[in-house]
Amino acid sequence: MKSLFTDHLPVKVLKPKDAKEVQKIIKKANKDKTPLVPTSSGTNMQDTHLPNVKDAVMVDLSGMKGIYFDKLNRNAVVEPGVTFAELEKVCKKAGLRPLTAIDVPKDASVLSTYLEMMPLYDWPKYHPWEMLTMEGYRADGERFATGQMAMEQDRPDKYSWGVSFAQVARLFCLAQGTLGIITKVAVTLKTDVPKKDVLYYSCRNINQAAKALKAFIATEEPHEIFAVNKKYLSELLNQKLSVSVAPWTVVIVNRGSDKAEIAYKRKDMLGVAKQLGGKIQTSLKGASKASDTILAEIKSPTGAALHKKVGMGWAPIVTVSTAQQIDKCSGLVPKSSGAIIMPLQAGGCFYYQPDLRYRESEIEKVRKTYKSICTKMLKAGVTFPRPSALIAKEVAKQNPTNFKLLRSIKKAVDPNNIMNPGKLGL
Template sequence: MSNSSLGRRGRAHYVFDKDLVYERLRDLLGDRVNREEHIRHSYVGDTGWLTLYHAFKRIKAPLPDIVVFPKNAEEISGILKVANEFRVPVIPYGGGSGVWGGTIPLYGGIVVDMKLMNNIEINEEAMTVTAEAGVLSYELELKLNERGLTMGHYPASMFSATVGGMLAARSSGVASTKYGKIEDMVLGLEVVLPTGEILRTPVKPRYTGAVGPDLVQLFVGSEGTLGIITRATFQLHLLPEKRIFSAFSFRSLEDGYRSVVKMLSRVTPAVVRLYDEEEVMRSKFKTYTPPEGVRGALLLLIFDGFGEMPELEEKIAREICLENGGSYIGDEPARKWWNERFRHYYPPLSPSSNLPMIYGTIDVAATFDKLLKIYRAVKEALYSRYGDYQLQTAAHFSHWSKSGGMVYLRFYVLDPPADPEKAIKLREDIIETAIKITAQMGGIINDHHGVGLDLGRYMELQHGPIGMDTLRRIKKVLDPNGIMNPGKLGL
């Protein structure tokens, strides 16, 4: 079913006595249960284009029936037991910072707002922090920095993303090349299962424990379909004493890409961002304005750490870039980006300020040998098929590992159809084109923004029929009544 029919989705599978459910929840939570319409309107979705476009065009979107504000795992357990008894859909909600429709209440039901669960416990001896699911990323990092510590996790959404949401969607921050993604940082979880049981995993150091499948990783990336994450323990690092910034321009993207691949076999920068020519020169909605006179591709590097190590790593990286045709343009471009990196995510610089323009991001990942080829193939297909709509793209490569990376390909349709149904369908077609090419060429169809509603229909392309059947069986065992965030992840 097309996402354009959000406002017309049926609720035949979820028929329940709203008044009775409301009263049962009031018995559990008192006045922390709300069903006033203006409150429910606050939970129609996330920050993705689909939600914002519906609001801009005043298209009716599904609302939750009830919003609850629990304070602990035991209260959530009670909520889920009521939901199971009456077969009520449940949607966990953190900061609403997702972009793929993961929190859209397709079938109404209960939205569980997690933000009252905001306790933080720092264990400096163990170098861990335990945070409840409603803690904002920015607040967590601020508390750690006050003690000279860091998670090294800096997502663009850190002012609104919560611990639970970041885990649910496999969040990644700009320094992931060195510090890893959220799934690399988490050591233990507390999860309320759909039946109301509370699972508490042991806290174990990363890469330890030959004790069978990792239950922590089962729930990371599950987007609220297998239960509600209520608490997590993460590994910590000392806050680096220095950062070294470095920037290079290249005549071609290939030269820059070759430099990065070679560099990563020798050093580990915290930040590696390689911008394509369109991002640097032509895109109307650039995420970064390059220095005057810079042409071609642009590479921004940031090294952090202690003693002489950051300077030594930068020296090695600089030699590699110069050997591959790069021109050193100083430290200011990278320093400026670091200091201003959040600005373009918010009005007036964010694409959302230009509605009804269609926009979106294809963030796909692959190994070194495939990533650049996928980028070229997707870009060529988008311009070929959708150029009549004044489509533009702008891309950068980041979130690298020792074997691959991801490309963050933004697309903008400057002349979209005026009819909402046609506009939404056009966006779906653009995304489908990119996703299918990525899957056919052996890439991963999403790197760190999750799947949600928009990408759910492509999960079988990624996992295959047997893989999806395995996921459905797990879902059925844990959530026999299908109450947890129905319609997401293709489940």
């Protein structure tokens, strides 16, 4: 199937076995002036693993599968090829769990998903601090690392701390691999506590859902909390929903080590709901297995297959928006769209992901619709932190100062512009 986001395919694929081979590939590409596109799992969302330019060589890192599991400190150091399913298997024995991302499937790379800042279900609870330190090679072939990984690695357990950890890492990740190739990253793991309670709060519209998310998250209790429209919810549960299910539903997952913890958290949610003038439900009418299905999805997301039908495409529009911007823009997408919102920074802003459904034979038409909606959203002030190839230029134009700064950094570490040319992260 033709990509919605790019017309280019790599001319060649190289499969390095280890970090040293990655460095060699980058050095040679600098000599030959060959564009490189790193790919860790290529699960194809927004096709960011495909080139935006012709004659590019793909650096396929999926064979690099090293895991150093640190049960004591509840962390792991992973190479790019390690998938969520593989990390979960290692964690399970120790009663731990990796943090998963909305709509990113279990065969996706943990490293590139975190690097790309894909929104994790647990961000409202733990914030975007899932990466501790990392190591890789800059676009000019020089080694680069953060925190303790930047020091001599004479012991495998010497990886986790460092003042420069998250900040420097984010600079790299938001450039979508345009500044270098990351070869290992230390990630945090969480205890898989035994008790879980899934609660629902019905809303008439998206504005009410945003307000409710902000109120519930102020308690800092939910582990996972998001709101979905009826279309998204029906796909999440893989069933048709009763007419009594509201247009928007806030889904709250409380986790705890015993019944008492779950009980007081539920009581707090009931209190917030009362203040909002609504009610908490513990089940959804006509969907008896809803809570189990939602917990299973959070544990092991299905990926795009959740939303796709045969012959149809699914294109999420990925934004960070304020409640006011969501209010202004939610009417831009067709009524048939699915949508999910998740509070970030205590509900000061939201991860807002409406989507487009289209016939696979109508790529050109949907490209126009996608661009037109995104341009209007951009004008309304919505942020596209990692714009797809279709709108990268528009986003750069909208953020000239940021773009100029990023370009100057890129020029310094990638003088030959060989790494992921044409991609943009702000």
